[in-house]
Amino acid sequence: MDKSENRTLIVKVICVLLSLGLWLYVSTVENPLRTYELKNIPVELTNEDSVTNSKFAVVNKPQFTVDLKLEGSSNEVVKVKKEDFRIIADMSAYALKNGENNIPVQIITCPENIDVKNNGFLGIKVNLEELVEKNFTIKSKVKVTYKEHIYEKEQTISPKTITVTGGKSSVEKISEAILTGEEKNIDKNNESEYGIKFVDSLGNEVDNIKSDSKTAKLSIAITNGKFVPINLKTKGAVPQGFILEGYELSNNSINILGDNQNLDKIEAIDTEVVDMSSLQAESEMDVKLNLPKGISVENGENTIKAKFKVVKEETTTKKIVCNVQYKNLNEAFSLDSSNSTINVTLTGTQTELDKISSQNINVILDLANVKEEGTSNYTPQATLINTDKVTISNVDSVNIVVKKKS
Template sequence: MDKSENGTLIVKIICLLLSVVLWLYISNVENPLRTYELKGIPVELTNEDSLVDSKFAIVNKQPFTVDLKLEGPSSEILKVKKEDFKIVADMSAYALKVGENTIPVQIMSYPENITIKNNGMLGIKVNLEELTQKELTISSKVKVTYKENIYEKEQNINPKTVTITGGKSSVDKVTEAILTGEEKDVDKNKQGDYNIQFIDSFGNAVSNIESNIKTAKLSITVTNGKTVPVNLKTKGNVPQGFVLDGYELSKNNVTVLGDSQVLNKLESIDTEAVDMSSLQPDSEVDVKLNLPEGISIGDGDGSIKAKFKLKKEENTTKNIECNVQYKNLSDTFLVTNQSLVSNVKLSGTQEALDKISSQNLSVILDLANVKEEGTFDYTPQATLVNANNVTVSDVGNVSVTIKKKG
């Protein structure tokens, strides 16, 4: 670095030092007046009870603030903080209306040696709406878990209702009043006080409302229990021409509650007998459970739904070998066969055919037309006796040997 550059740097440093000395002299010795705008100073609302008396509420109440234009010595202005000011707005001093209201504010205290330049035109805008009430039934959303084989018998809330008060827009949003909290591994009767929360239809908490109570007492009563299968009982048969193609139960297992000694002996729960003859295709019926004395259901009203699937029974066939009787043979002839047998083919539903045997058939061969000896094939006549929904579809031939007597 040459001598000319060194000289320039020294001159710059001297100028900076002289500027700082001059600023310190002006600030501390001369202490000139200075203006400054302080933003966001909190405003305290007083006599808010007068709003309730006038049936008003503040819409979406948020902190209120004002901006102040200040003037004072530099040394004082530099020390000013928001906390040095107390500013209030008296809610009882003015005629109010639904909608936007401009409420003048009063500056109750502020730092000495400071002048407020905009003191005469300060105010806050307060939005008011109708004050309303609504009564809600309290429900429990307390998360409760129980120890093994311990089940909830009932829950009770006291008091059962709560009254909320607030602006119409906030009160109208509230759809539920719920108890919130959590209880783990409950094994005996329990009660406690839980906070009440107010929520909208989306499950969001609603603010800016007041309630006559903040908590409610939840009482939980427990009992012993176990899960057992359901055994469906039936009586009668499905209507003629249909077969049962299965059924479905709304619950294959139920939780039963009661004394532990009785529960230990209980392996299943029977239903009342369903009359199968009254069923229609795809019938769904309510079936009561036959509960032993002292036993109750923990997850229902003591009944289940049973859906039966019926389908039309298709015709099938069945062959029966029957003895054949003959008649009207001339006295000059005789039959030499030791026995006559015919195979009779029947048609009908499987259920009907299962009830038919050879005893339900009369097979007769009419030999009135026999005029000579020989062996002949004849088709006998088969007649059903005491048989429903069954018909004879085919009768097998019989070979008969005829001879003249003596």
């Protein structure tokens, strides 16, 4: 670096030092008046009960602030902070209206040796709307888990309802009053207190409202449980001409709740008795469970659905070999040859036909009208014994040879 550059740098440093010294002199020795704008100084609303008494509510209730133009000595102005001021807006001092209200503010506390130089109106804009009241039923959104074989018997909330007051727009946003939180591994009766939240239809919390209670108690009563099979009880049989091919239950087992002493006595749960004689087609019905005293079902349902597959049975035929009885032949004649058995054809459902044997059929050929010898063909008379659910559709004929006695 040459000498000319050194001289230039020295001159610049001297200028800076002289400027700083001059500023220090003016600030500390001369201490001239200075103006300064302090922004966003909080404003406190007082006598807010007058707003409520006028049936209004503050919309959204923001943090109200004002900007102040201050004047004072340099030493004092640089020390000023927002916390040095207390500024209020007295809500009881003015007539209030729905909508925007211009409320003047009062400076209650101000630092000494500082003057406020604001010109014109110094105040805040307060938006008011109609004050409304509405009741809500409190609901629990608390996530509850239980230890194994422990089940919820009942949940209760106290108080059950809550009254909310606030601006109309805020109150109308509320969809539910809820309790939120979590209870883990419950194994005994439990009671906990939760804060009440007010949420809109999207689950967002609604502010700027008041309620007559901040909290509610959630009480959880527990019980023991046990899985047991369901036993369908029936009486009678499906009507003639129908077949029960089977049935299905909506649940083959069920979780019952109660104290251990009662649960230990139960191995299955019976249903009410279903009369099968009323079933004439495939059908589904609600069947009540016969729950012993002190026993309930986990889901609260005391019925199950039973689906019966009932179909109409088709008729068919069956041939049975039967013995033939020959009667009333004139004593002057004798049977030289005859059929000892014939086929009798029956018509009915397979179920009923399976019940019939030759023991249920009498086959008789009456020969009282035979007056001469020779060979003849006859159809015997067949009758059914102890059944009226099948019919005789055909009887085979017989060949007989009759001869005169010598």
